[in-house]
Amino acid sequence: MSTFQPVRGMRDLLAQDAETLTYVISKARENAQLYGFQEVITPIVEPLELLSAKSGDEIRQRMFIFDDLGGRRVALRPEFTASIARLATTALRSEPKPFRLFSVGSVYRYDEPQRGRYREFWQANFELMGSAKPEADAEIILLANSLLKNVGLTGYAIKLGHIGIVKAILAQEGVDDKTQNAVFQKMDKKEFEAAYALLNAKCRAVLEGLVALKGETSAETVEKLREHIKGYEGAVASVDNLAAILKLVTEAGCSIQKVDPAFARGLEYYTGIIFELYVPELDIALGGGGRYDKLIEAFGGEPTPAIGMAAGLDRIGLAIQAQKTVLKKHQQKKVMVIAIKEDQKGDALKIAQKLRDEGISAEFEVMGRKMAKALEDADKRNTDYAVIVGERELKEGKVVVKDLANRTQAEVEISALAQKIRS
Ligand code: HAM
Secondary structure, eight states: OOOOOOOTTOOOOOHHHHHHHHHHHHHHHHHHHHTTOEEOOOOSEEEHHHHHTTTOHHHHTTOOEEEOTTOOEEEEOSOSHHHHHHHHHTTTTTSOSOEEEEEEEEEEOOOOOBTTBOSEEEEEEEEEESOOSHHHHHHHHHHHHHHHHHTTOOSOEEEEEEHHHHHHHHHHTTOOHHHHHHHHHHHHTTOHHHHHTTSOHHHHHHHHHHHHOOOSSHHHHHHHHHHHTTTOHHHHHHHHHHHHHHHHHHHTTOOOEEEOTTOOOSOTTOOSEEEEEEOTTOSSOSEEEEEOSSHHHHTTSOOOOEEEEEEEHHHHHHHHHHTTOOOOOOOOOEEEEEESSGGGHHHHHHHHHHHHHTTOEEEEOOSOOOHHHHHHHHHHTTOSEEEEEOHHHHHTTEEEEEETTTTEEEEEEGGGHHHHHHO
16 A cells, blocks of 8 residues: 555645744734733634635635534535624624734645645744724734844735726726726736736726836835826825825835736735735735724624735745745754663653753653663754763762763753753
């Protein structure tokens, strides 16, 4: 029989890959705390109806859907936003606003597997619910910025747009919601010709103008945008909103946004600004988000404006590898405790326990190897110190500590062992 492999598009993460992912998760969690986000844990399996209601065709057609044994139609979550919006309509319904909620975990989409695109991947998700003010949008953009900074990436950019601009233009021209959504799906994939094909000549001309519109700076792009959308009231309000958010973010010291007037995202629930995060080394987004003011209401909750974003942790991991970013983890010294003879194993195990009690990472030799082999193995595993427990030293309350990098060794009092390893 051939051996089992993971399901297509799903991966086993080992060694460096697992270490990078857990590093990014820890940074995301740190970031959540810095911005006052509370962590919530929601199920991976959710009712299909919840997940498909407002997500858009792009995601709807890529879900892992099944019936559970009770005949319920369920799916693996393709994102967190629907689950968090559900919370706002149930458990958190009467809690004081705003909510700042953080989640991290695996999500599932039947995407075509390639580098940076998997069927099981990880997101760190941030939702700020209850405020329609530009301040809330600014907080989320600044949070996205500091997440990339804190993991150690450089040269990143935030692509910023406002779905309200095109939405208002198309609505004023009488284009229905369904067609609008289809247009956004095409624009998201940069299939502009296919998007224009869904529209009349007037809409097409306005949209073509937006696609072509570019300024030297974000401020200049916004000014050109104002000129371009004159006469479309809703679009003017959206540009004002975009400008207000840009001003706040820039004044707060974050000047990495690039405004793209023809930017659209695949998800259907967005109503305001939308954004994506990029590094020059990769042509895929490291994260994305936007404002969605109608979702919670659509799920039966109180009208609750909201903004959020999800960072793609696997892709941030790829960016870290591409930029050769040093993982700024708290480097723990690694210790292997080895008993010379059978008789000392109990004492040696006790010494290993004592080290762990004092917060030092210690492995106990469990393979029954002879000393030379055990040391060779410890060395191969990048262990810093071998603690050798022998009869004679034990009687004096000591052990031998071997520094495996420097090939030196010394007798150390057991009571001073943890301190010696730390120093
Ligand atoms: P999204 O843009 O669909 O947004 O996904 C966010 C990020 O997840 C992407 O930018 C990308 O880094 C990562 N990602 C998406 N698909 C894959 C894949 N197949 N393999 C690896 N990484 C992937 C959302 O999910 C929204 N819920 C974000 C949001 C929160 N908007 C408001 N609140």
